[in-house]
Amino acid sequence: MAEASIRNAKSEIDGEEQTFKIRRLEISDKRKGYMELLGQLTVAGSVTDEEFDRRFEEISSYGDDHLICVIEDESSGRIAATGSVMIEKKFLRNCGKVGHIEDIVVDSGVRGKHLGKKVVEFLTDHCRSMGCYKVILDCSVENKVFYEKCGLFNRGIQMSKYFD
Amino acid sequence: MAEASIRNAKSEIDGEEQTFKIRRLEISDKRKGYMELLGQLTVAGSVTDEEFDRRFEEISSYGDDHLICVIEDESSGRIAATGSVMIEKKFLRNCGKVGHIEDIVVDSGVRGKHLGKKVVEFLTDHCRSMGCYKVILDCSVENKVFYEKCGLFNRGIQMSKYFD
Numbered sequence: 384m385a386e387a388s389i390r391n392a393k394s395e396i397d398g399e400e401q402t403f404k405i406r407r408l409e410i411s412d413k414r415k416g417y418m419e420l421l422g423q424l425t426v427a428g429s430v431t432d433e434e435f436d437r438r439f440e441e442i443s444s445y446g447d448d449h450l451i452c453v454i455e456d457e458s459s460g461r462i463a464a465t466g467s468v469m470i471e472k473k474f475l476r477n478c479g480k481v482g483h484i485e486d487i488v489v490d491s492g493v494r495g496k497h498l499g500k501k502v503v504e505f506l507t508d509h510c511r512s513m514g515c516y517k518v519i520l521d522c523s524v525e526n527k528v529f530y531e532k533c534g535l536f537n538r539g540i541q542m543s544k545y546f547d
Numbered sequence: 548m549a550e551a552s553i554r555n556a557k558s559e560i561d562g563e564e565q566t567f568k569i570r571r572l573e574i575s576d577k578r579k580g581y582m583e584l585l586g587q588l589t590v591a592g593s594v595t596d597e598e599f600d601r602r603f604e605e606i607s608s609y610g611d612d613h614l615i616c617v618i619e620d621e622s623s624g625r626i627a628a629t630g631s632v633m634i635e636k637k638f639l640r641n642c643g644k645v646g647h648i649e650d651i652v653v654d655s656g657v658r659g660k661h662l663g664k665k666v667v668e669f670l671t672d673h674c675r676s677m678g679c680y681k682v683i684l685d686c687s688v689e690n691k692v693f694y695e696k697c698g699l700f701n702r703g704i705q706m707s708k709y710f711d
Binding site: 422427449474486539 | 581586590591594598599606637643679680681685700701
């Protein structure tokens with residue numbers, strides 16, 4: 384089922400001289416600059432290959448309930464954009480499901496090509512196909528307009544607590 | 548491990564004439580008004596016992612990565628408050644983890660007894676013990692002050708998209 388949904392969702396996005404492929408994260412993407420890309424969003428840290436592989440397997444064990452999508456720049460073999468979604472199973476809304484989108488980032492060298500929007504659409508389509516009644520994400524006020532262009536609307540505020 | 552964490556976290560909150568016990572959701576809580584309580588937050592729907600049990604087992608299969616906590620009013624045998632937290636496994640922040648708190652609700656008949664704060668603390672303590680670097684939640688602007696009293700701070704905004 385996971386494989387099929389990747390194949391169905393796989394599509395080409397043609398840039399001026401680049402070909403971008405959108406697909407699910409693969410374990411070999413660490414070698415394609417995936418962690419460096421996350422480092423453009425926040426502190427990525429120095430993750431060893433073993434730590435990466437272990438976390439990859441942990442996330443993979445959730446199957447379609449935790450999907451990480453990437454866009455690969457096929458001309459350079461580097462990961463150009465990513466985003467993830469985790470599906471929450473609730474009791475309310477007739478045992479409804481909600482998609483939580485996280486960690487959308489586009490490489491600074493390839494911005495302006497709508498790759499971020501493609502990532503959000505890929506994740507949103509996944510949530511719809513999984514039967515979610517909504518998809519949500521948190522962002523800064525500065526990114527509100529971008530997500531509105533992706534079809535989302537501001538509903539509330541995010542609260543957070545960091546542990547020492 | 549799950550059992551131990553429940554026992555450790557179990558505590559009594561003494562009301563004027565009521566005794567409240569905080570613990571993890573049990574499958575028998577549907578008979579104690581759990582769905583009716585969720586209905587005070589949003590549309591709960593008409594969930595059959597079979598649907599409830601199936602969803603309970605699905606959520607239980609995540610172990611400590613998806614915890615639903617309830618406060619039972621022991622004098623009435625009814626569920627007085629609830630909240631849930633889902634732990635997201637990331638690659639960034641050195642393969643960090645984040646707790647997503649959802650669906651905090653206190654029965655309208657027992658408000659003003661700090662039960663909501665107890666639920667948030669229970670869930671937050673769980674996230675800390677699971678090694679999360681932060682806990683987040685979304686709320687309306689009206690509930691900002693309540694969550695600030697729980698030790699959380701406003702960091703951004705929530706965006707959402709509802710499917711038809």
